[in-house]
Amino acid sequence: xxxxxxxxxxxxxxxxxxxxxxxxxxxxPNASVVNSFxxxxxxxxxxxxxxxxxxxNPNYAKASNLNAFLNTYSDQKKLFNSLLYRPDTIDxxxxxxxxxxxIDDWISGISKTMGFDFMLGRIGTSDNLFGxxxxxxxxxxxxxxxxxxxxxxxxxxxxxxxxxxxxxxLFDTPTYTLSFxxxxxxKVVPNTRTVTMTAIELQENPILMDTVFTFNNQKIGYLxxxxxxxxxxxxxNDVIKKFKDANIGQMVLDLxxxxxxxxxxxxxxxxxxxxxxxxxxxxxxxxxTVVEKMxxxxxxxxxxxxxxxxxxxxxxxxxxxxxxxxxxxxxYIIVSDNTASASELLINGLRPYMDVKxxxxxxxxxxxxxxxxxxxxxxxxxxxxxxxxxKYANSRGETDFINGLTPDITAEEDIANLxxxxxxxxxxxxxxxxxxxxxxxxxxxxxxxxMGLRKVADxxxxxxxxxxxxxxxxxxxxxxx
Numbered sequence: 001x002x003x004x005x006x007x008x009x010x011x012x013x014x015x016x017x018x019x020x021x022x023x024x025x026x027x028x029p030n031a032s033v034v035n036s037f038x039x040x041x042x043x044x045x046x047x048x049x050x051x052x053x054x055x056x057n058p059n060y061a062k063a064s065n066l067n068a069f070l071n072t073y074s075d076q077k078k079l080f081n082s083l084l085y086r087p088d089t090i091d092x093x094x095x096x097x098x099x100x101x102x103i104d105d106w107i108s109g110i111s112k113t114m115g116f117d118f119m120l121g122r123i124g125t126s127d128n129l130f131g132x133x134x135x136x137x138x139x140x141x142x143x144x145x146x147x148x149x150x151x152x153x154x155x156x157x158x159x160x161x162x163x164x165x166x167x168x169x170l171f172d173t174p175t176y177t178l179s180f181x182x183x184x185x186x187k188v189v190p191n192t193r194t195v196t197m198t199a200i201e202l203q204e205n206p207i208l209m210d211t212v213f214t215f216n217n218q219k220i221g222y223l224x225x226x227x228x229x230x231x232x233x234x235x236x237n238d239v240i241k242k243f244k245d246a247n248i249g250q251m252v253l254d255l256x257x258x259x260x261x262x263x264x265x266x267x268x269x270x271x272x273x274x275x276x277x278x279x280x281x282x283x284x285x286x287x288x289t290v291v292e293k294m295x296x297x298x299x300x301x302x303x304x305x306x307x308x309x310x311x312x313x314x315x316x317x318x319x320x321x322x323x324x325x326x327x328x329x330x331x332y333i334i335v336s337d338n339t340a341s342a343s344e345l346l347i348n349g350l351r352p353y354m355d356v357k358x359x360x361x362x363x364x365x366x367x368x369x370x371x372x373x374x375x376x377x378x379x380x381x382x383x384x385x386x387x388x389x390x391k392y393a394n395s396r397g398e399t400d401f402i403n404g405l406t407p408d409i410t411a412e413e414d415i416a417n418l419x420x421x422x423x424x425x426x427x428x429x430x431x432x433x434x435x436x437x438x439x440x441x442x443x444x445x446x447x448x449x450x451m452g453l454r455k456v457a458d459x460x461x462x463x464x465x466x467x468x469x470x471x472x473x474x475x476x477x478x479x480x481x
Contacts, residue, residue, distance in 0.1 A: 122163070123452050123454075129154075133150060141197040156169035157176050158179065178197070183451070207232060212248060215436070257336070259364075267309060283392045284304055284394075291389070309323065330355040331354060333356060333358050335347075340363060344404070357435065360413075365401055373387060
């Protein structure tokens with residue numbers, strides 16, 4: 001009995017000792033508000049969630065594991081970039097900012113600018129660069145200074161532009177003086193002209209030019225359209241009415257500098273050009289499998305479709321209006337490697353229904369769209385993301401044109417001989433007019449080629465969001481989860 005009692009005492013004492021030595025569970029602190037916001041937005045909506053192992057990792061369904069991962073990042077932009085799918089080749093478009101106003105201004109076409117779009121080139125192996133003005137924003141400092149398309153500039157604040165200094169001189173200086181030049185005997189020769197400008201905040205009107213002119217006994221509508229900005233949908237509709245009232249016989253849509261914008265505006269313009277039969281499919285959306293299932297379960301498979309439409313919907317900046325339509329069977333569209341996203345959506349969506357003659361060089365190759373994600377829970381968090389969430393196909397299922405849309409007629413803009421828009425001798429418009437007459441388009445002799453001029457960069461390359469396409473966030477943020 002004494003042995004049993006001793007044994008029980010030993011067991012109890014030993015048990016207390018071991019229980020007292022039991023290892024305490026490590027408590028993982030909650031991730032920061034911004035890191036959690038980044039994760040939740042990407043995990044819920046990102047198009048390529050299945051291709052990003054981190055986003056699809058089942059271990060992160062447990063809060064402690066997820067917090068441990070998120071706490072390894074003190075830089076929110078690095079966290080965001082780590083969640084992108086092949087950012088160098090596939091998702092080159094998603095981005096994040098620390099102030100949502102940046103995205104609001106981009107969508108509205110508002111920026112602090114001198115107000116001119118340009119391209120930079122050089123001759124041979126020289127480090128010296130020359131700027132070629134491609135167009136001027138209406139009402140901008142450049143406009144008021146008398147600058148125009150085709151102007152050539154060589155210096156900023158009396159310093160020659162080079163491959164090493166152009167970014168600082170042209171993009172980091174709020175006030176500067178440009179010095180200009182002429183092309184003489186295929187050489188860039190400085191002249192005495194200068195202008196001094198200070199950047200201001202302004203909203204660019206994407207309707208750069210609209211006119212009706214007569215050529216070869218035909219009335220031709222010509223529209224230079226530089227961005228799918230929904231703030232100008234009603235003005236765009238008025239331009240189409242002007243063409244309709246003029247009873248145009250041909251339409252030329254110039255999208256050579258149009259990097260895209262609103263998907264909804266692309267639907268509107270397609271309806272203005274082709275027709276308003278709401279039973280016809282313009283474009284079909286594809287989301288990640290979870291989002292797509294929620295959309296179909298909640299609203300039916302037709303909710304993935306963007307059909308042609310009869311009406312421009314009212315918004316905070318736009319009143320409801322009936323769409324004016326040209327009911328065209330054929331259209332000429334001028335493009336370049338700056339033509340992207342919503343512009344490509346328009347072309348791809350119209351091709352099954354119309355004879356779309358594309359003139360220029362291969363477009364960018366962007367068939368995916370984004371939404372703006374802001375923090376709806378912690379209102380003090382001003383960060384915002386613009387992740388890719390959707391890709392589009394036309395009514396024939398055509399999409400994934402990663403190398404861009406191939407033109408029907410190949411032609412290049414002569415950057416060393418930029419004539420005014422609408423001039424019948426302007427390089428790309430002349431090709432269109434030759435095609436309208438039924439002439440065989442022959443290879444062109446470009447002044448830029450004769451000079452050996454090579455493109456280095458353009459101003460759109462430094463607009464982070466210049467080639468993005470976006471949808472209304474309510475399309476998927478309001479889904480019942």
